[in-house]
Amino acid sequence: MNKQFAIDVKEGLSTSPKRLSSKYFYDEKGSALFSKIMKLPEYYLTNAEFEIFEKKASEIIKLLGVTHQKSFDLIELGAGDGYKTIELLKALDAHHFQYQYTPIDISAKALDQIEKNIHQQLPNKKISPKLGDYFHILHDLKPSPLSKVILFLGSNIGNMENVEANSFLTHLSENLSKGDKLILGVDLKKSKDIVLPAYNDSQGVTSAFNLNLLSRINSELDADFNTDLFEHTPMYDEQEGVAKSAIKSIVNQEVEIKSLDMKVAFKKEEQIHTEISRKYDDIIIQKICLNTGLNIVGKITDSQNYFADYIIEKQ
Ligand SMILES: C[S@@+](CC[C@H](N)C(=O)[O-])C[C@H]1O[C@@H](n2cnc3c(N)ncnc32)[C@H](O)[C@@H]1O
Structure with a gap:
């Protein structure tokens, strides 16, 4: 088990608002998905x-x-x-x-x-x-x-x-x-019409990339996230020039992470912040x-x- 990953997941899912570091996107599947993102017309x-x-x-x-x-x-x-x-x-x-x-x-x-x-x-x-x-x-x-x-x-x-x-x-x-x-x-810094699609492509690759964080927790920390019950949520504040990605729970639910001996409750619409992309x-x-x-x-x-x-x- 990657010890730092375990520590950071435990800490990030215990705070409010919940968060996970973007550096954990890049397991084998995440790196392959990012290579795909780089080739998307919107990116x-x-x-x-x-x-x-x-x-x-x-x-x-x-x-x-x-x-x-x-x-x-x-x-x-x-x-x-x-x-x-x-x-x-x-x-x-x-x-x-x-x-x-x-x-x-x-x-x-x-x-x-x-x-x-x-x-x-x-x-x-x-x-x-x-x-x-x-x-x-x-x-x-x-x-x-x-x-x-x-x-x-x-x-x-x-x-x-x-x-x-x-x-x-x-x-x-x-x-x-x-x-x-x-x-x-x-x-x-540039218009929302150009920035937002880069984090919300029509083929759903960015969504898969973001949700892969939950699959990574499932496989490395023995958790039971059902990725169908979470949604990729991109946002861009044009004034501030900050794009943010989050993972939103679409129902009230509880997830068990066995290796961390922890159960995490999610309210419907509750978000896990995963990435900021400042312009x-x-x-x-x-x-x-x-x-x-x-x-x-x-x-x-x-x-x-x-x-x-x-x-x-x-x-
Ligand atoms: C957004 S990609 C950009 C890759 C490349 N710099 C480019 O411009 O195409 C981020 C890369 O940084 C790596 N990365 C992210 N956080 C890191 C960290 N804390 N230490 C080392 N590498 C990291 C990821 O594995 C990934 O390959």
Whole structure:
């Protein structure tokens, strides 16, 4: 049993409102579903950021300030299947830069996939994947004598509240040296008509992805959630720029989680909060970088201005 998962599920389902961390979406089935989400027509985030990496990799490399004389560490937090990053690797290789790529992910399935994808597209590339929680792996980063470029893409940071993002960036910054860079990919604030369908696709893949959390609790913690009695519930507050996903109980019910020796009561319409996906503008990015020792040095957007990759430097 994954001990931390058990602790977090117990705590999250005992508080009000109930919540489960989005990092637990990514078991084997969840990672496969997320790869599907990335290919959905409604999920504009991937295409927009892919366009940036495909068409503007040279601009990114220029802003990174890397040189041919010195090798550097390219470290990706929550790498997923590497679909967009591979475009950057191709551009770095085409220009003969020397670097070591380390994708970090909490999902073994995601790391398998990225190794497969890189092997197919860049057969000679050697990479050093690391399995684990990036919140814990961050402190292992400092010892390397090489300069670092950290990738944090896909608006992963948007899963954190602003205060949490600010302390995450502070912690990241403490493990970087002067001149190291961060590429921070974020989804930009935009209309509800574009954002909401990305979290509520017509094929029901996002719904299956969200409800898979309950199936994961069933199989790993011996619980009896009936996923037919729960519903995926997406919301977007356009003013605030925050999308939220929840799982709603459609009846009054009780669920038993045997491994935790616990019974959880749900009222009809009661929600379990599972994910926030914050949308950004320059002001919010500046706010989350405040007092972190990190400085914004560039911003690259896609042609529709849906998504931005900020280049950020350790001072
Ligand atoms: C939304 S996906 C994005 C993947 C990729 N960065 C992209 O832009 O396509 C999030 C990825 O981060 C990983 N992840 C989520 N929380 C994590 C954590 N705390 N530590 C390490 N990986 C994590 C998940 O397994 C998943 O592969």
